Amino acid sequence: MAPEVETQSNDETFVVSELQDAWHILSTAERVEGFRLLPRGDAEELFFTLTARDQYELITGLPVGERRSWLRLLPPDDAADVMQEAPDDERGGLMALLDDQTRKEVTALLAYAEDDAGGLMNPRYVRVRPDMTVDEAISYLRKQARERIETLAYAYVCDAQQKLLGVVSFRDLFAAQQGKLVRDVMKTDLITVLDTDDQEAVSRLFADHDFVAVPVVDAQGRMKGIVTIDDIVEVVQEEATEDAQKFGGMEALDAPYLDVSIPQMLKKRGGWLSALFLGEMLTATAMAYFEHELQRAIVLSLFIPLIISSGGNSGSQASTLIVRALAVGDVKLRDWFRVMRRELVVGTLLGVLLGIIGMLRILVWPTRNKLYGEHYLLISFTVAFSLVGVVLFGSLAGSMLPFILRKLRLDPASASAPFVATLVDVTGLIIYFTAASMFLRGVLL
């Protein structure tokens, strides 16, 4: 964790905030230059707000002699993030700048995947023994605070083998009578996470419960570190951004918009865009299949965009609801049937709503005879009936696709608005032309 309160003296704030604002348009060399002009306090303030990538670039941009003090400013979990950014041949040089203990801790952290609880945790936490008195524990705590502990919220009670026996919140420790033993005030039924748990699961735990830190243990129940809530806020933001981008029909960027290079941007967007385009080509095939009907009743073509987009829109609504509900845990995989029943009702009613609007639009239009021909009434039936079918299909496809993806162990957020729209477009055309042949056979077709 960074310092808990930022210093912000009035005369220099101007310079810091200016550098901060211009940050993403500056080259690394310019950033380093600006950074070195700041007073140390301001520079530290800025340093802690940077991403690990920027911290890495800044540190390696500084003269060799200045690097050590910046790297040593970071707690082991953040230092490990910086090391992750370094290519293999540079990492050794940076690791050598750390003090021995931190280097050992960082090495252990680097063994974990970045997205695991182990990659997120801080190996420094407050340890007490079960047979200390409350008073002993508090003064022991004062000693540890002087050394290397960043987060003071809970003390973790471990045995000699580092096995986690219990937790005592500082609040309870402080409120307890002085003579009591730690084992008498500690809680023993704990919520812990495994060092190999995924960070998304960890963040859901924080969202469901109101704690500020959770202990990380290995498969043998040995205490490895703590994940603190401040790291989780970033995780939650990041995961929401990733989900939003996937939902918008592209790969997650993994970096701020303005920091992504044009070729990178093309790669992340072009892939899905091409895939969707190839899928959408089926509409041309479907249309060609109905070319005969189109030729006879060109009026049918007028409503094609209206109908397929209504299916896409209702599908986008349904999939956004379910993707998000799955992400925050409001809906579980086993709820799929309840969701389907709901969407069956909601989709039908929404379809009827649009169908009525569509029909009215055709029937009350002053030039309906000229625009749509003498059979405008039958055409309005065709449009209304298709809208019910398309909106219903959109709602069902949009709501079920995320479940199918989750079941296949893929990310439900890939059930993006464009993906669902593409799926629905082809089906929408088939529904529309089927309805047309029902209502217009022998009249126009």
Place this chain on the structure above:
Amino acid sequence: MAPEVETQSNDETFVVSELQDAWHILSTAERVEGFRLLPRGDAEELFFTLTARDQYELITGLPVGERRSWLRLLPPDDAADVMQEAPDDERGGLMALLDDQTRKEVTALLAYAEDDAGGLMNPRYVRVRPDMTVDEAISYLRKQARERIETLAYAYVCDAQQKLLGVVSFRDLFAAQQGKLVRDVMKTDLITVLDTDDQEAVSRLFADHDFVAVPVVDAQGRMKGIVTIDDIVEVVQEEATEDAQKFGGMEALDAPYLDVSIPQMLKKRGGWLSALFLGEMLTATAMAYFEHELQRAIVLSLFIPLIISSGGNSGSQASTLIVRALAVGDVKLRDWFRVMRRELVVGTLLGVLLGIIGMLRILVWPTRNKLYGEHYLLISFTVAFSLVGVVLFGSLAGSMLPFILRKLRLDPASASAPFVATLVDVTGLIIYFTAASMFLRGVLL
């Protein structure tokens, strides 16, 4: 804040988790019944994980005599959230169940809007005086811990008028030499939020900095409470869900998917769906305008879904990027021109990519002569040219619309995938038919 460590004894876990899993399919009466069957410890565990709405329904579902102890379990900020859920005529009765001090605090909190920092804050924090010694402060802290403080991370140094003078983290307080005065170890350059600040701004502050609590002051600089990071995790999740739902083309639900009634669901989805439908009707008007061209070259209609959906997809990508970048602060309003320049480049290149794929598709298709007629080459030019135009327009419209909405003080997240798609559909048709008349005039048209 809820208790910092959850108790979870093995024999009863089964029942709690069962009730928790079934929660959203149970009626209020069934919830109350199940809840009352739980041992007190487990019931408390469950109670703290509930939303304010569920807590309210549970409390009012309990016999009158049992309500007080549950309501009093809540810290003032959470109690205020429960009161928000109560209709005006019930609120007085519930307020009467609180102890005097909490009632005063809750009344003060209710004066704030729910989404303000004031509505989010906890009025209970650790207060110390600047001229206490570190030792005095620590033992004063132990006394306060026994009383009513939930969050122990910082002590706030206030003068007699409650004006905030400085902050000292417990870590620094613990690490300081015993004889020092609080004023010597406190930090005086503070980051504070105003009680009237929006919760989204507060959550951005937490995401940018690594603190666990931030002091809330009024316009006169008087300390009113603290916002703690655990409340922010929920805010970040909620805001991300709201944004996602708006982006999916609907009103935010404000409740878990399965808890929203069908009429509510219809209202939240039907409104936007109808509005988009009315907008999309312009496509029928545009198509009617080009009916003459369509009649002459029915082959043109085959590519309409393909072309307009490509515009919609690229628009969805661009708007999702910018909506999210604005929400997390990666991009500011003043960056609009830089974004436009980028999207101009990216949109053109993506358009060229799709144009090439589209052209190839037409040219290499074995039955191209039969399907598209003898002028298939010219048609492939028309399609490719239109794709460049449509994808470029989609990228520009999708990226600029969120800026325009923000500028108009509307929520950028309303630049939803369906909204952008609708906007692009009409333009896409115009681009397509213009391209057609360029390439096919005198040949097919």
